[in-house]
Amino acid sequence: AxxxxxxxxxxxxxxxxxxxxxxxxxxxxxxxxxxxxxxxxxxxxxxxxxxxxxxxxxxxxxxxxxxxxxxxxxxxxxxxxxxxxxxxxxxxxxxxxxxxGEPGAASPTPPPPSALDLYVHESPKITCLGVDLDNMEGVTLSWARESGEPVHPDPIVNKTQYNRMITVTSTLPVDATEWVEGETYQCKVTHPDLPKDIVRSIAKAPGRRVPSEVYVFLPPEGEPKSKDKVNLMCLIQNFFPPDISVQWLRNDSRPPPDPHKATGPSPAFFVFSRLEVSRADWEQRNVFACKVVHEALPGSRMIKKSVSENPGK
Structure with a gap:
């Protein structure tokens, strides 16, 4: 052999x-x-x-x-x-x-702010973690901007995990306009026992922006009237980047807590969201809308598609 x-x-x-x-x-x-x-x-x-x-x-x-x-x-x-x-x-x-044998202090790359926080709430934040720390002695988490402009992070929070290791968290509020324009933020984790500081960077994902296509579907034609629920479908597809927010509205207000289930983005970036409402609510001809917030959408970064029972059916 x-x-x-x-x-x-x-x-x-x-x-x-x-x-x-x-x-x-x-x-x-x-x-x-x-x-x-x-x-x-x-x-x-x-x-x-x-x-x-x-x-x-x-x-x-x-x-x-x-x-x-x-x-x-x-x-x-x-x-x-x-x-x-x-x-x-x-x-x-x-x-x-x-x-x-040195302590952990792994620092995952900070996730980007959500589309909802960026374009609707206009209060985006990014978060830096230091995980698997033995102790808090001498540990620091600090932020910097590539532009050199000042930063104002929230106070550091630490938590002891089930395995007795410590996780430290630092949250930084960012300006929505500066994020969209491409500002880069750096988080640095230091600890006396680390051979060198751990630095992680986060910025808006590169690549050509593609606005989402949004489709709302009525309940199936042959759905039995005996069922006390109806299903509304919202398909969001062909968008980039993958960060997206999907909400259901009832007469322009949020329905009761968490009435819908949405799949997460796939590698091809599509979301299919389903809203279940009572048949009585649907037959009262209330207007239901699927509201989508995404970076590549023009203007307000938001699109809304509405649906209601057709009175002629």
Whole structure:
């Protein structure tokens, strides 16, 4: 059989940070899919005390390839260190996997403000998260604008999660006009134990704007009168960007709480929304409208399509 280089998967504790004060920690490397035997696994833990256990090799009968794993336990000041697992096999290049004991502080890219907040409420906000933090000591979340203009974020909020890790949240009100014109905002997360600051940027999605097509459909012609509900359909399609707001109105006001169910945007960006109303309400010839707010729509960024029972039916 031909030589097959191994695939190496790093193995680490699932809840990094919950054991940051522990005297030791264990990490591992799963080495799989290689032929022939053997592989060599070498661990580098710097000056830390370590003990290594490499498990016996197993043969995968269906593929004829081998698997093994190696685990290292380190003690001492491990929480601020990096560890490396190096795997060598036959004539394949060495494969390295590096682990870090530092705190999490992952920072997802902030989501854009909703179309409803941008064009109807005119009070858009963007939010930055710092997640998987061990502690709050020395952590900061700060905002900046590419233009250099000042920012005025809301106070930082922190919350301890079920796994004892801390999430910090910073919300920044933004100007709707400046957002639409393409201003870029940056959120920076700093923590004393991070090797470098984490910076995330958010701006209006690039690309050609395409206004949505909106269609409202009457209840099916043959829907039994015995049913006490009727269904109204609103199809919104062929729009870009994907951020969109869909609401149902009854005589230009919102119906009772959450009476409709809408699918989310698909990769092709369409939304199909259904409103269920009582037959008695429908037969009173109330006017129901599907109101859509989207960036690419002209003028007010809003379009409304209405429907009511045809008195001739």
């Amino acid at each position: 031909s030589v097959q280089a191994p695939i190496v998967f790093p193995l680490a504790t699932c809840c990094k940070g919950t054991v940051a004060s522990a005297a030791s920690t264990t990490v591992g490397c799963l080495v799989t899919g290689y032929f022939p035997m053997p592989v060599t696994v070498i661990w580098d833990a710097g000056s830390l005390n370590k003990s290594v256990v490499t498990l016996p090799t197993t043969l995968q009968e269906t593929s004829g390839l081998y698997t093994t794993s190696s685990h290292m336990t380190v003690s001492g000041e491990w929480a601020k260190q990096k560890f490396t697992c190096s795997v060598t096999h036959a004539e394949s290049p060495s494969i390295n996997r590096t682990f870090s």
